[in-house]
Amino acid sequence: MAGKPKLHYTKGRGKMESIRWLLAAAGVEFEEEFIEKKEDLDKLCNGGFLLFQQVPMVEIDGMKMVQSRAIANYIAAKYNLCGKDLKERAWIDMYVEGTTDLMGMIMIIPLQPADKKDKHLALIIERATTRYFPVYEKALKDHGQDYLVGNKLSWADIHLLEAILMAEECKADILSAFPLLQAFKGRISNVPTIKKFLQPGSKRKPQPDEKYIANVRKIFNV
Amino acid sequence: MSGKPRLTYFNGRGRMEPVRWLLAAAGVEFEEKFLETREQYEKLMKDGELMFQQVPLVEIDGMKLVQTRAILSYIAGRYNLYGKDLKERALIDMYVEGITDLMQMILTFPFLPPEAKEKNLESIKEKATNRYFPVFEKALKQHGQDFLVGNKFSWADVQLIEAILAVEEKIPAVLSAFPQLQVI
Numbered sequence: 001m002a003g004k005p006k007l008h009y010t011k012g013r014g015k016m017e018s019i020r021w022l023l024a025a026a027g028v029e030f031e032e033e034f035i036e037k038k039e040d041l042d043k044l045c046n047g048g049f050l051l052f053q054q055v056p057m058v059e060i061d062g063m064k065m066v067q068s069r070a071i072a073n074y075i076a077a078k079y080n081l082c083g084k085d086l087k088e089r090a091w092i093d094m095y096v097e098g099t100t101d102l103m104g105m106i107m108i109i110p111l112q113p114a115d116k117k118d119k120h121l122a123l124i125i126e127r128a129t130t131r132y133f134p135v136y137e138k139a140l141k142d143h144g145q146d147y148l149v150g151n152k153l154s155w156a157d158i159h160l161l162e163a164i165l166m167a168e169e170c171k172a173d174i175l176s177a178f179p180l181l182q183a184f185k186g187r188i189s190n191v192p193t194i195k196k197f198l199q200p201g202s203k204r205k206p207q208p209d210e211k212y213i214a215n216v217r218k219i220f221n222v
Numbered sequence: 223m224s225g226k227p228r229l230t231y232f233n234g235r236g237r238m239e240p241v242r243w244l245l246a247a248a249g250v251e252f253e254e255k256f257l258e259t260r261e262q263y264e265k266l267m268k269d270g271e272l273m274f275q276q277v278p279l280v281e282i283d284g285m286k287l288v289q290t291r292a293i294l295s296y297i298a299g300r301y302n303l304y305g306k307d308l309k310e311r312a313l314i315d316m317y318v319e320g321i322t323d324l325m326q327m328i329l330t331f332p333f334l335p336p337e338a339k340e341k342n343l344e345s346i347k348e349k350a351t352n353r354y355f356p357v358f359e360k361a362l363k364q365h366g367q368d369f370l371v372g373n374k375f376s377w378a379d380v381q382l383i384e385a386i387l388a389v390e391e392k393i394p395a396v397l398s399a400f401p402q403l404q405v406i
Contacts, residue, residue, distance in 0.1 A: 093292035
């Protein structure tokens with residue numbers, strides 16, 4: 001028990017999901033403490049556990065880390081998922097920032113007013129298929145390797161798989177024009193730690209439903 | 223001339239300003255190419271210079287880097303402004319991310335409709351004085367050192383000074399309750 005990272009967040013994807021993916025892919029077992037009502041968040045805040053009064057917060061290696069990028073950076077580096085040198089790291093960072101932007105758009109779908117949802121979804125599909133996926137398809141085509149950077153599994157691959165699956169939840173055939181990404185999806189899904197995470201009963205969280213969103217709005221006052 | 227990083231952006235702060243600060247703090251001379259027309263921007267995209275069709279773009283060490291965070295991380299790592307180990311790096315990242323959230327509010331300020339500006343300014347002041355500055359004030363007080371992390375100048379210090387100056391431009395007396403930050 002001592003030594004396992006402990007994640008503090010609501011029982012849903014949000015900004016914590018990429019961190020769950022990363023830990024799972026690295027084969028690191030972790031615990032979760034869920035924020036179910038506003039009082040839970042207040043308790044964390046008042047206890048001085050949240051540097052900027054925000055979650056995600058991950059207790060790891062004696063630190064109480066906040067800020068999802070900082071947390072993800074630390075985990076990726078600790079478990080050798082960010083390339084072998086500064087330049088590979090720069091490529092991984094660029095790729096991850098792209099998939100972060102795409103997933104960021106998808107994450108806020110449930111928060112859009114009803115009359116804006118369709119337009120927002122259309123924009124996501126357009127961006128995914130004209131701005132983001134072509135970049136990764138081309139990268140794989142150009143070097144012909146199995147992984148995006150340095151011929152080795154990295155955070156960029158894990159994050160891209162997560163983004164692909166989220167995008168497919170928006171439009172099931174969104175990868176139809178991207179044969180290499182389809183193959184990539186199959187390949188990375190079969191990495192043993194990731195395969196395990198994709199199975200039912202893992203700590204992967206489902207898509208948000210109305211009840212979850214309503215609760216999130218109450219807890220965070222949005 | 224070859225060897226100097228080249229920055230491509232509009233002739234203004236925006237998302238490139240932290241990059242200018244970091245390079246300057248590291249003592250690295252750089253060149254700038256300013257986008258003044260839509261045609262220039264479209265040409266960059268057409269020529270495949272922009273990975274995600276967006277600027278900032280920084281040409282450095284043979285790479286065409288985009289995405290502000292990726293650019294800044296690379297520069298910080300390259301010029302030893304990123305701490306001595308993973309844990310110091312983690313702390314620098316946390317501080318930088320927090321400051322970035324605050325700066326984001328200031329970045330979008332000019333684009334707000336006039337009626338929203340006053341409210342936004344209040345929000346910036348509130349977040350700066352209740353959420354962000356107290357963290358850095360406390361950090362400096364607790365370890366009593368000159369720099370935020372590891373007793374050595376880092377990206378976190380550069381980012382903080384940039385933020386302080388940017389907030390002071392909007393709210394001149396904002397540091398009145400933060401003696402440690404005033405010394406910075």
